[in-house]
Amino acid sequence: MYREIQVYDFLPVLLEQLKFSESILDIGSGTGTLLERYEAALVIGLDIHRPYLLHRKYKAPHIIPLHADAGHIDKLFLPGTFSAVTLIDSLEHFTMAEGMELLRKAEIIASNRVVVFTPRGFFPQEGTDHFHLQGENYQRHRSGWVIRLRCLKGFIMPRIRPSGKRSGQTTSRWMLYSPAKQSSLRTREGGERMNLQSKVSVVIPFYNCPYVHLAVESVLAQTYPDIELIVVDDGSTLHTEKLTPFMDKIVYIRKTNGGTASALNRGIQAASGAYFAWLSADDLFHPDKIERQMITLTQTGTSFNHTAYYYINEHGERVSEVVRVLLTGRTEMIETMMKGCPVNGSSVLLNMDIFRKVGLFNERFLYTQDYDLWLRILPHYEWSYIGEPLLDYRVHKEMGSVIHNEAQFREIEVVQARHNGVLAKLLRKERGQ
Structure with a gap:
């Protein structure tokens, strides 16, 4: 310590x-x-x-x-x-x-x-x-x-x-x-070193989202004290006025439109924290989300954490029971990730050193940049999970996964083909084969 x-x-x-x-x-x-x-x-x-x-x-x-x-x-x-x-x-x-x-x-x-x-x-x-x-x-x-x-x-x-x-x-x-406020970084190769910083940089990529002010408020209401909030405006033409009341509390970056991955990468490059969290502009953190995750990273010695969540509608009303990833171990996680992505990007908290190991989000993927990154991380780092919901995930008719559903499925196939060879080898290693 x-x-x-x-x-x-x-x-x-x-x-x-x-x-x-x-x-x-x-x-x-x-x-x-x-x-x-x-x-x-x-x-x-x-x-x-x-x-x-x-x-x-x-x-x-x-x-x-x-x-x-x-x-x-x-x-x-x-x-x-x-x-x-x-x-x-x-x-x-x-x-x-x-x-x-x-x-x-x-x-x-x-x-x-x-x-x-x-x-x-x-x-x-x-x-x-x-x-x-x-x-x-x-x-x-x-x-x-x-x-x-x-x-x-x-x-x-x-x-x-x-x-x-x-x-x-x-x-x-x-x-x-x-x-x-410390947590250790432990890799699958067995190396370990202490990260002495504690600041968490939360990046909100924003493009014409009418709920962005609610997302910002949910970050500013966190119980964890050392948070930097970066809002990356990806060329919005609507709803930018909703950020005006928060300009003295956020780092605001405006860029030409390039997609979610490019906005996330811009925020990561500007971040000064030792940890990264992503919040979609239409989602909401629960007040103790970051604090609970930082404690879990410290207690487990892991460097990647994700959580359970609720679905909410356009009015902020919960429309689901708790959405959980019910997996019994790393082998089952690998098998599941080879078939699809159960990890909600807005629930993730990770150590910034991961980006130095595996790189940033792939900007060529417009809809599955998160799935691709998680698959690059999985072979190298231990993950931890909190089975209690710490996020409200908003489902509405204007969300990207609804509008671009077919294109998203095509990208999923590309991502899986790209990584399944490495994951199959990793799976055999985990099984002792």
């Missing part, structure tokens, strides 16, 4: 973790030299040493100094008050017991994450007054932290003091830690 990675500049790493935070509490802010770099609408710099706050380096009105004891933050703030809580070069100034209790309280008042930057391991610091403001006692190091630390919502970035250098000098090695 832990990984050290190489970075060469601390600040971009920090700012990346805070990029979507609307409010930040910075504990042990000192004079606050970093606070104006935070992009949040509200920043509170808390410090127990009043002279630091009186000589603060920031002047922006959205950054508020607070003279208080960090140990009392649970009494000062309600649970989930801030998007993020940061402890930058401050955790080591508490004893281990105090620090663990402080982290516990920070996790409660942070709705999204806790970010910590601290020396890796203990090294002494006594009698230091970095700011010449009689803060020697507050600069003393009282604890050392290692990657065994468990912080439920956080990133831990230990600063490493290498041998042969004076304390205070640092290397360019950092460890990022976020067990609540």
